[in-house]
Amino acid sequence: MAELRNYAAPRSLAEALQVLASGPATVLAGGTDLMPQSRSARVRFAPTLLNIQGVAELRGVRRRDGAVEIGALTTIATLRDDPAVRNGAPVLWQACDHFASDQIRNAATIGGNICNASPAGDTLVPLLVLDASVVLASGGAAGIHERRLPLSEFLTGPGRTARRPEELLVEVRIPVPASGWVDRYVKFGTRPALDISTIALALGGTLFDGRLENARLALGAVAPTAIRAHDAERVLAEGPLDRARIDRVVDAADAAIHPISDVRASDWYRRELVHNLLRRILTDVCPN
Amino acid sequence: MSALIEIEFRLNGISRRVTVPLQMSALEMLRDMMGQHGTKYGCGEGECGACTISVDHRTVNSCLKFAVDCNGRDIQTIEGLAATPFGENLNRAMVEHGAVQCGFCTPGIMMQAQQVLTDNPDASPAQIQRGLEGNLCRCTGYRKILDAIEAVAHPSPAGD
Ligand code: FES
Ligand code: FES
Numbered sequence: 001m002a003e004l005r006n007y008a009a010p011r012s013l014a015e016a017l018q019v020l021a022s023g024p025a026t027v028l029a030g031g032t033d034l035m036p037q038s039r040s041a042r043v044r045f046a047p048t049l050l051n052i053q054g055v056a057e058l059r060g061v062r063r064r065d066g067a068v069e070i071g072a073l074t075t076i077a078t079l080r081d082d083p084a085v086r087n088g089a090p091v092l093w094q095a096c097d098h099f100a101s102d103q104i105r106n107a108a109t110i111g112g113n114i115c116n117a118s119p120a121g122d123t124l125v126p127l128l129v130l131d132a133s134v135v136l137a138s139g140g141a142a143g144i145h146e147r148r149l150p151l152s153e154f155l156t157g158p159g160r161t162a163r164r165p166e167e168l169l170v171e172v173r174i175p176v177p178a179s180g181w182v183d184r185y186v187k188f189g190t191r192p193a194l195d196i197s198t199i200a201l202a203l204g205g206t207l208f209d210g211r212l213e214n215a216r217l218a219l220g221a222v223a224p225t226a227i228r229a230h231d232a233e234r235v236l237a238e239g240p241l242d243r244a245r246i247d248r249v250v251d252a253a254d255a256a257i258h259p260i261s262d263v264r265a266s267d268w269y270r271r272e273l274v275h276n277l278l279r280r281i282l283t284d285v286c287p288n
Numbered sequence: 289m290s291a292l293i294e295i296e297f298r299l300n301g302i303s304r305r306v307t308v309p310l311q312m313s314a315l316e317m318l319r320d321m322m323g324q325h326g327t328k329y330g331c332g333e334g335e336c337g338a339c340t341i342s343v344d345h346r347t348v349n350s351c352l353k354f355a356v357d358c359n360g361r362d363i364q365t366i367e368g369l370a371a372t373p374f375g376e377n378l379n380r381a382m383v384e385h386g387a388v389q390c391g392f393c394t395p396g397i398m399m400q401a402q403q404v405l406t407d408n409p410d411a412s413p414a415q416i417q418r419g420l421e422g423n424l425c426r427c428t429g430y431r432k433i434l435d436a437i438e439a440v441a442h443p444s445p446a447g448d
Contacts, residue, residue, distance in 0.1 A: 004310040007293050007356060030355060036333045038311055047308055051357055077346070102400065104334055106346040107353065183312025237308045 004051060006048040013170065016052050018140035020166045025050040027168065029073060030107040032100075033116050043159075059110070070172045072111025076123075077102070079110060088176050091126040091185040091202050098122070098187060102284065111169045114151070116223065117161050120197040124226035126185055127151050128218035129202040135171040136163060148173070149273045155225040178214075184281040187220075188273055189264075197221045198265045199273045203281050210240040212286060217249075217278075222257035222270055229256040241286040249282060250275050255267055295359035297410070298367030299324075308355040317355035318365060326366035326395045326419055337423030340396035341365050348405040349422075355423045366395035377401070377442050385436035389427035397423050401437045413438055 008025070010016040019025055024046035028034055037043040052058065058073040061082045061208040068088050070079065079085050089235045099105050099122045113123045114134060139145045151172075154162050163169060177183075183204035189195030197220055205215035213234035220226040232252035239245060259270035296305045299322065308317050315332075318324040318341070330338035332351045339350040342364040369375040378398055381387075388394050397420065404411055404419030411419065414439050417430075425433060 003290055005291050005293060009356070011361065028357065030352075031354050032349070033351045035313060035354065039332065047345060049354075049356075051354070053357055100334070101337065102403070102419055103337060103340055103347050103349045103422045103430055104352070107348045264365065 004045055004047065004049045007051070008048060009051040009054050010215050011054045011056075013055055013095055013137065013168070014139075014141050014144060015110065016050065016055055016168060016281050017138055017144060017166070019048065019050050020168060021138065023048060024165055027052060027115070029053065029109040029112040029224045032104050032108045033112060033118075046141055047208060052168070062111055063088070063176075066176050068174045069286065070110055070174070072114075072171060073109050073209060074111075074171050076100075076110065076113070077105040080105060088139075088288055089126070089130055091129055091183045091204065092123065092174070094185045095122050095187070095200075110172055114154070114172065115161060115163065117155050117157070117159050118196075119158050119223060120200070120221040121226060122187065122197065122200070122220075123136045124155065125202045125218045125220040127174070127201045127218045128226055128228050129183060129185075129204045130177070131216065132172055132174045133168055136167040137170045138164065138167045146170070152228050158223050172248065178206055180208065182207050182212075182285055184285055186277050186281060188277060196264065198228075198271050199259075199277070201274065201277060201281070203278075203285060204220070205236065205285075208288060209241075210286065212236050212241055217253065218258060219253065219274065221264075222259040222274060224258070227256065229253045233254060241282060244284045246279060250278055253278055293356050295356055297358045297360060297388050298362045300364055300371070310354075310356060312342065312355040313348040313351050314343075314353040314355045314358050314363075318350060324367055326370075328392055328395060330392070330396075334418070334422075335424070336393070337394055337396040337420075338399060339422065340399040342369075342399060342403065345406075347400050357398075364399075366399060369398060374402060374440075377439070381436040381439045382433070385430060385432045385439065387432040387436040393423060393427075394427040397425065397433055401440070405437070405441055409441065411441055416441065 007141045008019045015094040025048040026046045028051040037056045060071045062069045063084050076096045076099045137146050141151045187200040188198045200220035202218045205212035217229045218234050233251045235248045235252050259267045261267045290309045292307050294307045328338035331338035334349045334352045343349045
Protein backbone atom coordinates (compact mmCIF):
# COMPACT_ATOMS: atom_id res chain seq x y z
CA MET A 1 0.00 0.00 0.00
CA ALA A 2 1.06 3.55 -0.52
CA GLU A 3 2.53 5.12 2.60
CA LEU A 4 0.05 6.69 4.93
CA ARG A 5 1.61 9.88 6.17
CA ASN A 6 -1.07 11.79 8.04
CA TYR A 7 -3.80 10.88 10.44
CA ALA A 8 -6.96 12.80 11.29
CA ALA A 9 -9.61 11.77 13.81
CA PRO A 10 -12.15 14.62 13.84
CA ARG A 11 -15.02 14.88 16.31
CA SER A 12 -17.47 16.73 14.05
CA LEU A 13 -18.75 16.42 10.50
CA ALA A 14 -17.53 19.92 9.61
CA GLU A 15 -13.97 19.02 10.66
CA ALA A 16 -14.11 15.74 8.74
CA LEU A 17 -15.26 17.53 5.58
CA GLN A 18 -12.50 20.10 6.05
CA VAL A 19 -9.93 17.29 5.95
CA LEU A 20 -11.49 15.87 2.78
CA ALA A 21 -11.55 19.33 1.21
CA SER A 22 -7.86 19.87 1.88
CA GLY A 23 -6.54 16.84 -0.02
CA PRO A 24 -6.94 13.15 -0.83
CA ALA A 25 -7.84 11.00 2.18
CA THR A 26 -8.80 7.39 2.75
CA VAL A 27 -11.84 7.14 4.99
CA LEU A 28 -11.73 4.71 7.92
CA ALA A 29 -15.07 3.65 9.39
CA GLY A 30 -15.44 0.09 10.76
CA GLY A 31 -12.21 -1.00 9.07
CA THR A 32 -13.42 -4.54 8.41
CA ASP A 33 -12.84 -4.21 4.67
CA LEU A 34 -10.17 -1.51 4.74
CA MET A 35 -7.73 -3.50 6.88
CA PRO A 36 -7.61 -6.60 4.64
CA GLN A 37 -7.54 -4.34 1.57
CA SER A 38 -4.58 -2.44 3.03
CA ARG A 39 -2.72 -5.73 3.54
CA SER A 40 -3.33 -7.10 0.07
CA ALA A 41 -2.74 -3.78 -1.74
CA ARG A 42 -6.13 -4.09 -3.42
CA VAL A 43 -6.82 -0.45 -2.63
CA ARG A 44 -4.55 2.49 -3.25
CA PHE A 45 -4.31 4.56 -0.12
CA ALA A 46 -4.33 8.32 -0.05
CA PRO A 47 -1.60 9.91 2.09
CA THR A 48 -4.09 10.78 4.84
CA LEU A 49 -6.08 8.30 6.89
CA LEU A 50 -9.31 9.96 7.99
CA ASN A 51 -10.86 8.10 10.91
CA ILE A 52 -14.50 9.20 11.15
CA GLN A 53 -15.39 6.96 14.12
CA GLY A 54 -15.40 9.99 16.43
CA VAL A 55 -18.10 11.83 14.48
CA ALA A 56 -21.04 10.93 16.72
CA GLU A 57 -23.61 12.75 14.55
CA LEU A 58 -23.17 10.07 11.87
CA ARG A 59 -24.56 7.33 14.10
CA GLY A 60 -28.10 6.18 14.69
CA VAL A 61 -31.46 5.40 13.10
CA ARG A 62 -34.31 7.94 12.93
CA ARG A 63 -37.76 7.72 11.48
CA ARG A 64 -38.72 11.05 9.91
CA ASP A 65 -41.02 12.32 7.15
CA GLY A 66 -42.04 8.88 5.97
CA ALA A 67 -38.46 7.68 5.76
CA VAL A 68 -36.03 5.66 7.83
CA GLU A 69 -32.81 7.67 8.01
CA ILE A 70 -29.69 5.75 8.89
CA GLY A 71 -26.45 7.51 9.84
CA ALA A 72 -23.53 6.21 7.79
CA LEU A 73 -21.58 5.04 10.87
CA THR A 74 -24.42 2.90 12.20
CA THR A 75 -23.11 -0.63 12.64
CA ILE A 76 -24.77 -3.66 11.11
CA ALA A 77 -25.37 -4.96 14.68
CA THR A 78 -27.21 -1.76 15.63
CA LEU A 79 -29.38 -2.03 12.51
CA ARG A 80 -30.11 -5.67 13.25
CA ASP A 81 -31.31 -4.72 16.75
CA ASP A 82 -33.37 -1.69 15.70
CA PRO A 83 -37.18 -2.10 15.71
CA ALA A 84 -37.59 0.61 13.01
CA VAL A 85 -35.46 -1.51 10.69
CA ARG A 86 -37.04 -4.79 11.67
CA ASN A 87 -40.58 -3.47 11.15
CA GLY A 88 -40.02 -0.87 8.45
CA ALA A 89 -37.47 -2.68 6.30
CA PRO A 90 -37.57 -6.43 6.95
CA VAL A 91 -35.46 -7.30 3.89
CA LEU A 92 -32.67 -5.08 5.20
CA TRP A 93 -33.06 -6.60 8.64
CA GLN A 94 -32.67 -10.10 7.18
CA ALA A 95 -29.53 -9.09 5.33
CA CYS A 96 -28.08 -7.60 8.54
CA ASP A 97 -28.99 -10.71 10.51
CA HIS A 98 -27.03 -12.85 8.05
CA PHE A 99 -24.14 -10.43 7.64
CA ALA A 100 -20.73 -12.10 8.20
CA SER A 101 -20.39 -12.83 11.94
CA ASP A 102 -21.22 -11.20 15.25
CA GLN A 103 -17.72 -9.74 15.58
CA ILE A 104 -17.89 -8.18 12.12
CA ARG A 105 -21.46 -6.90 12.58
CA ASN A 106 -20.22 -5.10 15.71
CA ALA A 107 -17.64 -3.18 13.71
CA ALA A 108 -18.86 -2.93 10.11
CA THR A 109 -20.94 0.13 9.17
CA ILE A 110 -23.68 0.57 6.59
CA GLY A 111 -21.82 3.50 5.02
CA GLY A 112 -18.74 1.31 4.65
CA ASN A 113 -20.69 -1.52 3.08
CA ILE A 114 -22.14 0.91 0.53
CA CYS A 115 -18.91 2.78 -0.24
CA ASN A 116 -17.01 -0.46 -0.73
CA ALA A 117 -19.43 -1.07 -3.59
CA SER A 118 -18.76 -4.77 -3.76
CA PRO A 119 -21.05 -6.41 -6.35
CA ALA A 120 -21.85 -8.86 -3.53
CA GLY A 121 -22.23 -6.26 -0.72
CA ASP A 122 -24.83 -7.70 1.62
CA THR A 123 -26.87 -4.56 2.34
CA LEU A 124 -26.97 -3.34 -1.27
CA VAL A 125 -29.59 -5.69 -2.70
CA PRO A 126 -32.16 -4.97 0.05
CA LEU A 127 -31.38 -1.24 -0.09
CA LEU A 128 -31.96 -1.21 -3.87
CA VAL A 129 -35.30 -2.96 -3.49
CA LEU A 130 -36.28 -0.42 -0.84
CA ASP A 131 -35.39 2.39 -3.27
CA ALA A 132 -32.82 3.82 -0.86
CA SER A 133 -30.89 6.98 -1.57
CA VAL A 134 -27.63 8.22 -0.11
CA VAL A 135 -26.78 11.68 1.18
CA LEU A 136 -23.31 12.98 0.36
CA ALA A 137 -21.89 15.95 2.25
CA SER A 138 -19.03 18.26 1.36
CA GLY A 139 -17.75 21.62 2.53
CA GLY A 140 -16.33 22.41 5.94
CA ALA A 141 -16.40 25.03 8.65
CA ALA A 142 -17.80 27.62 6.23
CA GLY A 143 -20.87 25.54 5.52
CA ILE A 144 -21.97 22.06 4.61
CA HIS A 145 -23.38 21.20 1.20
CA GLU A 146 -25.47 18.06 0.75
CA ARG A 147 -26.60 16.22 -2.33
CA ARG A 148 -28.77 13.18 -2.57
CA LEU A 149 -28.45 10.35 -5.07
CA PRO A 150 -30.45 7.17 -5.59
CA LEU A 151 -28.29 4.23 -4.51
CA SER A 152 -28.63 2.77 -8.02
CA GLU A 153 -26.83 5.84 -9.41
CA PHE A 154 -24.27 5.93 -6.61
CA LEU A 155 -22.93 2.45 -7.43
CA THR A 156 -20.94 2.78 -10.66
CA GLY A 157 -18.71 -0.33 -10.76
CA PRO A 158 -16.93 -2.90 -8.63
CA GLY A 159 -15.40 -0.84 -5.80
CA ARG A 160 -16.43 2.36 -7.60
CA THR A 161 -19.03 4.94 -6.65
CA ALA A 162 -20.16 8.43 -7.63
CA ARG A 163 -18.64 9.84 -4.42
CA ARG A 164 -16.37 12.77 -5.20
CA PRO A 165 -13.05 12.86 -3.33
CA GLU A 166 -14.20 15.79 -1.16
CA GLU A 167 -17.50 14.12 -0.26
CA LEU A 168 -18.47 11.92 2.65
CA LEU A 169 -21.45 9.58 2.62
CA VAL A 170 -23.34 10.69 5.72
CA GLU A 171 -26.76 9.08 5.54
CA VAL A 172 -28.89 6.43 3.91
CA ARG A 173 -32.57 7.18 3.43
CA ILE A 174 -35.21 4.53 2.95
CA PRO A 175 -38.75 5.64 2.09
CA VAL A 176 -41.15 3.62 4.25
CA PRO A 177 -43.02 1.35 1.84
CA ALA A 178 -46.75 1.86 1.23
CA SER A 179 -49.19 -0.31 3.13
CA GLY A 180 -49.67 -3.72 1.53
CA TRP A 181 -45.96 -3.84 0.66
CA VAL A 182 -44.50 -7.35 0.57
CA ASP A 183 -40.90 -8.32 0.06
CA ARG A 184 -38.58 -11.28 -0.06
CA TYR A 185 -34.79 -11.62 0.19
CA VAL A 186 -32.55 -14.58 -0.51
CA LYS A 187 -28.79 -14.83 -0.28
CA PHE A 188 -27.20 -17.96 -1.59
CA GLY A 189 -23.86 -19.07 -0.20
CA THR A 190 -22.17 -22.26 0.82
CA ARG A 191 -22.40 -21.79 4.57
CA PRO A 192 -24.59 -19.65 6.81
CA ALA A 193 -21.93 -17.42 8.35
CA LEU A 194 -19.08 -15.33 6.97
CA ASP A 195 -19.86 -16.10 3.38
CA ILE A 196 -19.63 -13.82 0.39
CA SER A 197 -22.83 -14.16 -1.64
CA THR A 198 -22.73 -16.44 -4.64
CA ILE A 199 -25.82 -14.53 -5.61
CA ALA A 200 -28.39 -12.48 -3.71
CA LEU A 201 -31.79 -11.26 -4.77
CA ALA A 202 -34.62 -9.23 -3.33
CA LEU A 203 -38.12 -8.59 -4.58
CA GLY A 204 -40.68 -6.12 -3.31
CA GLY A 205 -43.99 -4.60 -4.34
CA THR A 206 -47.58 -3.99 -3.37
CA LEU A 207 -49.76 -7.02 -3.77
CA PHE A 208 -53.09 -6.12 -5.38
CA ASP A 209 -55.54 -8.44 -7.09
CA GLY A 210 -53.00 -11.14 -7.91
CA ARG A 211 -50.46 -8.72 -9.31
CA LEU A 212 -47.36 -7.15 -7.85
CA GLU A 213 -47.66 -3.41 -8.33
CA ASN A 214 -44.75 -0.98 -8.13
CA ALA A 215 -42.55 -4.05 -8.23
CA ARG A 216 -38.84 -3.77 -7.62
CA LEU A 217 -36.30 -6.52 -8.23
CA ALA A 218 -32.65 -6.26 -7.20
CA LEU A 219 -29.81 -8.68 -7.83
CA GLY A 220 -26.34 -9.00 -6.30
CA ALA A 221 -23.10 -10.71 -7.38
CA VAL A 222 -24.28 -11.13 -10.99
CA ALA A 223 -23.06 -7.85 -12.53
CA PRO A 224 -20.31 -5.25 -11.88
CA THR A 225 -22.57 -3.65 -9.24
CA ALA A 226 -25.63 -4.77 -7.36
CA ILE A 227 -28.44 -3.86 -9.81
CA ARG A 228 -32.15 -3.25 -10.25
CA ALA A 229 -33.70 -5.33 -13.05
CA HIS A 230 -35.96 -2.66 -14.57
CA ASP A 231 -37.18 -4.72 -17.56
CA ALA A 232 -38.24 -7.52 -15.26
CA GLU A 233 -40.02 -4.97 -13.07
CA ARG A 234 -41.95 -3.72 -16.11
CA VAL A 235 -43.06 -7.25 -16.95
CA LEU A 236 -44.28 -7.63 -13.37
CA ALA A 237 -46.29 -4.42 -13.61
CA GLU A 238 -48.13 -5.51 -16.76
CA GLY A 239 -50.53 -8.01 -15.26
CA PRO A 240 -51.32 -10.84 -12.86
CA LEU A 241 -48.47 -12.97 -11.64
CA ASP A 242 -49.38 -16.21 -13.40
CA ARG A 243 -47.05 -18.91 -14.65
CA ALA A 244 -46.51 -17.33 -18.06
CA ARG A 245 -45.59 -14.00 -16.46
CA ILE A 246 -43.19 -15.65 -14.07
CA ASP A 247 -41.41 -17.18 -17.09
CA ARG A 248 -41.15 -13.76 -18.73
CA VAL A 249 -39.89 -12.12 -15.53
CA VAL A 250 -37.19 -14.78 -15.24
CA ASP A 251 -36.20 -14.24 -18.89
CA ALA A 252 -36.01 -10.49 -18.39
CA ALA A 253 -33.89 -10.92 -15.24
CA ASP A 254 -31.61 -13.28 -17.14
CA ALA A 255 -31.10 -10.66 -19.82
CA ALA A 256 -30.20 -8.05 -17.19
CA ILE A 257 -27.35 -9.95 -15.57
CA HIS A 258 -23.72 -10.47 -16.56
CA PRO A 259 -22.32 -12.95 -14.07
CA ILE A 260 -18.64 -13.82 -13.97
CA SER A 261 -17.07 -17.18 -13.23
CA ASP A 262 -14.91 -17.12 -10.11
CA VAL A 263 -13.97 -19.31 -7.14
CA ARG A 264 -17.52 -19.16 -5.78
CA ALA A 265 -19.44 -20.17 -8.90
CA SER A 266 -19.42 -20.26 -12.69
CA ASP A 267 -21.42 -17.90 -14.87
CA TRP A 268 -23.72 -20.83 -15.77
CA TYR A 269 -24.33 -21.76 -12.14
CA ARG A 270 -25.08 -18.18 -11.13
CA ARG A 271 -27.69 -17.96 -13.90
CA GLU A 272 -29.26 -21.23 -12.76
CA LEU A 273 -29.42 -19.86 -9.21
CA VAL A 274 -31.07 -16.65 -10.38
CA HIS A 275 -33.65 -18.56 -12.47
CA ASN A 276 -34.57 -21.00 -9.72
CA LEU A 277 -34.49 -18.69 -6.72
CA LEU A 278 -36.36 -15.94 -8.54
CA ARG A 279 -39.02 -18.42 -9.60
CA ARG A 280 -39.26 -19.59 -6.01
CA ILE A 281 -39.73 -16.13 -4.48
CA LEU A 282 -42.17 -15.07 -7.20
CA THR A 283 -44.31 -18.12 -6.50
CA ASP A 284 -43.96 -17.58 -2.78
CA VAL A 285 -44.92 -13.91 -2.83
CA CYS A 286 -48.14 -14.54 -4.76
CA PRO A 287 -49.27 -18.10 -4.16
CA ASN A 288 -51.74 -19.00 -6.92
CA MET B 289 8.37 5.37 6.98
CA SER B 290 4.80 5.40 8.05
CA ALA B 291 3.63 7.97 10.55
CA LEU B 292 3.62 7.14 14.25
CA ILE B 293 0.67 8.11 16.38
CA GLU B 294 0.43 8.19 20.14
CA ILE B 295 -2.76 6.72 21.55
CA GLU B 296 -4.17 6.15 25.01
CA PHE B 297 -6.81 3.64 26.06
CA ARG B 298 -7.86 1.33 28.86
CA LEU B 299 -6.59 -2.22 28.58
CA ASN B 300 -8.20 -4.63 31.02
CA GLY B 301 -9.06 -1.73 33.29
CA ILE B 302 -5.63 -0.09 33.27
CA SER B 303 -4.84 3.11 31.40
CA ARG B 304 -2.12 2.55 28.78
CA ARG B 305 -0.27 4.83 26.40
CA VAL B 306 1.52 3.55 23.32
CA THR B 307 2.90 4.85 20.01
CA VAL B 308 1.81 2.87 16.96
CA PRO B 309 2.39 2.98 13.20
CA LEU B 310 -0.69 4.14 11.27
CA GLN B 311 -1.38 0.88 9.49
CA MET B 312 -0.79 -1.42 12.49
CA SER B 313 -3.68 -3.64 13.56
CA ALA B 314 -4.93 -3.76 17.14
CA LEU B 315 -3.88 -7.43 17.17
CA GLU B 316 -0.27 -6.59 16.29
CA MET B 317 -0.25 -3.83 18.87
CA LEU B 318 -1.53 -6.14 21.62
CA ARG B 319 0.80 -9.03 20.80
CA ASP B 320 3.96 -7.30 19.61
CA MET B 321 3.98 -4.06 21.59
CA MET B 322 2.09 -4.89 24.77
CA GLY B 323 3.03 -8.52 25.36
CA GLN B 324 -0.59 -9.72 25.44
CA HIS B 325 -0.13 -13.09 23.78
CA GLY B 326 -3.51 -14.59 24.72
CA THR B 327 -5.14 -12.97 21.68
CA LYS B 328 -4.24 -15.15 18.69
CA TYR B 329 -3.46 -14.51 15.04
CA GLY B 330 -5.29 -17.09 12.93
CA CYS B 331 -6.26 -15.77 9.53
CA GLY B 332 -5.76 -12.01 9.71
CA GLU B 333 -8.95 -11.37 7.77
CA GLY B 334 -11.95 -11.76 10.02
CA GLU B 335 -12.71 -15.39 9.21
CA CYS B 336 -11.62 -17.32 12.31
CA GLY B 337 -12.32 -15.28 15.45
CA ALA B 338 -9.08 -16.31 17.18
CA CYS B 339 -8.24 -12.63 17.60
CA THR B 340 -11.56 -11.65 19.23
CA ILE B 341 -11.31 -8.85 21.79
CA SER B 342 -13.92 -6.63 23.38
CA VAL B 343 -13.94 -2.93 22.48
CA ASP B 344 -16.32 -0.71 24.47
CA HIS B 345 -18.13 -3.91 25.50
CA ARG B 346 -18.64 -5.27 21.97
CA THR B 347 -16.55 -8.10 20.54
CA VAL B 348 -14.64 -7.40 17.35
CA ASN B 349 -11.88 -9.07 15.33
CA SER B 350 -8.70 -7.29 16.47
CA CYS B 351 -7.00 -8.25 13.20
CA LEU B 352 -9.47 -5.98 11.37
CA LYS B 353 -9.14 -3.04 13.73
CA PHE B 354 -6.68 -0.23 13.17
CA ALA B 355 -4.63 0.19 16.35
CA VAL B 356 -5.00 3.99 16.12
CA ASP B 357 -8.76 3.51 16.42
CA CYS B 358 -8.24 2.07 19.93
CA ASN B 359 -7.60 5.61 21.18
CA GLY B 360 -9.96 6.50 24.03
CA ARG B 361 -11.59 3.09 24.10
CA ASP B 362 -12.13 0.49 26.78
CA ILE B 363 -10.51 -2.76 25.69
CA GLN B 364 -10.70 -6.17 27.25
CA THR B 365 -8.59 -9.15 26.16
CA ILE B 366 -8.60 -12.75 27.35
CA GLU B 367 -6.08 -11.80 30.05
CA GLY B 368 -8.67 -9.41 31.47
CA LEU B 369 -11.57 -11.83 31.10
CA ALA B 370 -9.64 -14.66 32.76
CA ALA B 371 -9.27 -12.55 35.90
CA THR B 372 -13.03 -12.03 36.34
CA PRO B 373 -15.35 -14.41 38.23
CA PHE B 374 -17.25 -15.07 34.98
CA GLY B 375 -13.98 -15.84 33.20
CA GLU B 376 -12.88 -18.26 35.93
CA ASN B 377 -16.24 -19.96 35.78
CA LEU B 378 -16.13 -20.30 32.00
CA ASN B 379 -12.53 -21.47 32.16
CA ARG B 380 -13.45 -24.24 34.58
CA ALA B 381 -16.41 -25.30 32.42
CA MET B 382 -14.21 -25.42 29.31
CA VAL B 383 -11.71 -27.67 31.11
CA GLU B 384 -14.38 -29.89 32.66
CA HIS B 385 -16.11 -30.43 29.32
CA GLY B 386 -12.91 -31.17 27.42
CA ALA B 387 -13.58 -28.13 25.23
CA VAL B 388 -9.88 -27.36 24.76
CA GLN B 389 -7.57 -29.40 22.56
CA CYS B 390 -4.81 -27.36 20.92
CA GLY B 391 -6.28 -24.28 22.60
CA PHE B 392 -5.63 -21.87 19.76
CA CYS B 393 -9.29 -20.93 19.31
CA THR B 394 -10.03 -20.89 23.05
CA PRO B 395 -9.33 -17.24 23.93
CA GLY B 396 -11.48 -16.00 21.05
CA ILE B 397 -14.23 -18.47 21.89
CA MET B 398 -14.23 -17.35 25.53
CA MET B 399 -14.39 -13.66 24.60
CA GLN B 400 -17.31 -14.32 22.28
CA ALA B 401 -19.05 -16.59 24.80
CA GLN B 402 -18.90 -13.74 27.30
CA GLN B 403 -20.55 -11.45 24.75
CA VAL B 404 -23.31 -13.92 23.93
CA LEU B 405 -24.15 -14.55 27.59
CA THR B 406 -23.92 -10.86 28.51
CA ASP B 407 -26.38 -9.95 25.76
CA ASN B 408 -28.67 -12.81 26.69
CA PRO B 409 -27.94 -14.61 29.99
CA ASP B 410 -30.67 -17.11 29.14
CA ALA B 411 -29.37 -17.90 25.63
CA SER B 412 -30.64 -21.16 24.19
CA PRO B 413 -28.23 -23.72 22.72
CA ALA B 414 -29.24 -22.51 19.23
CA GLN B 415 -28.58 -18.88 20.17
CA ILE B 416 -25.17 -19.77 21.63
CA GLN B 417 -24.33 -21.64 18.45
CA ARG B 418 -25.32 -18.66 16.27
CA GLY B 419 -23.38 -16.29 18.48
CA LEU B 420 -20.23 -18.33 17.85
CA GLU B 421 -20.61 -18.33 14.04
CA GLY B 422 -17.53 -16.18 13.69
CA ASN B 423 -15.25 -18.52 15.65
CA LEU B 424 -13.58 -21.50 14.01
CA CYS B 425 -12.21 -24.48 15.90
CA ARG B 426 -10.25 -27.09 13.96
CA CYS B 427 -9.99 -29.61 16.80
CA THR B 428 -13.00 -30.18 18.97
CA GLY B 429 -15.90 -30.40 16.53
CA TYR B 430 -17.58 -27.63 18.60
CA ARG B 431 -19.89 -29.93 20.62
CA LYS B 432 -17.81 -29.77 23.77
CA ILE B 433 -17.34 -26.03 23.44
CA LEU B 434 -21.09 -25.49 23.15
CA ASP B 435 -21.70 -27.86 26.08
CA ALA B 436 -19.28 -25.88 28.24
CA ILE B 437 -20.93 -22.55 27.43
CA GLU B 438 -24.41 -24.01 27.95
CA ALA B 439 -23.28 -25.32 31.34
CA VAL B 440 -22.28 -21.77 32.33
CA ALA B 441 -25.58 -20.35 31.04
CA HIS B 442 -27.74 -23.02 32.67
CA PRO B 443 -25.86 -24.67 35.53
CA SER B 444 -27.44 -27.96 36.51
CA PRO B 445 -29.20 -27.61 39.89
CA ALA B 446 -27.36 -30.59 41.39
CA GLY B 447 -24.11 -28.72 40.78
CA ASP B 448 -22.42 -31.80 39.38
S1 FES C 1 -7.09 -13.62 13.05
FE1 FES C 1 -8.71 -12.21 13.22
S2 FES C 1 -10.41 -13.33 12.55
FE2 FES C 1 -8.78 -14.70 12.18
S1 FES D 1 -9.01 -26.45 20.26
FE1 FES D 1 -7.72 -26.41 18.53
S2 FES D 1 -8.70 -24.94 17.26
FE2 FES D 1 -10.11 -25.19 18.84
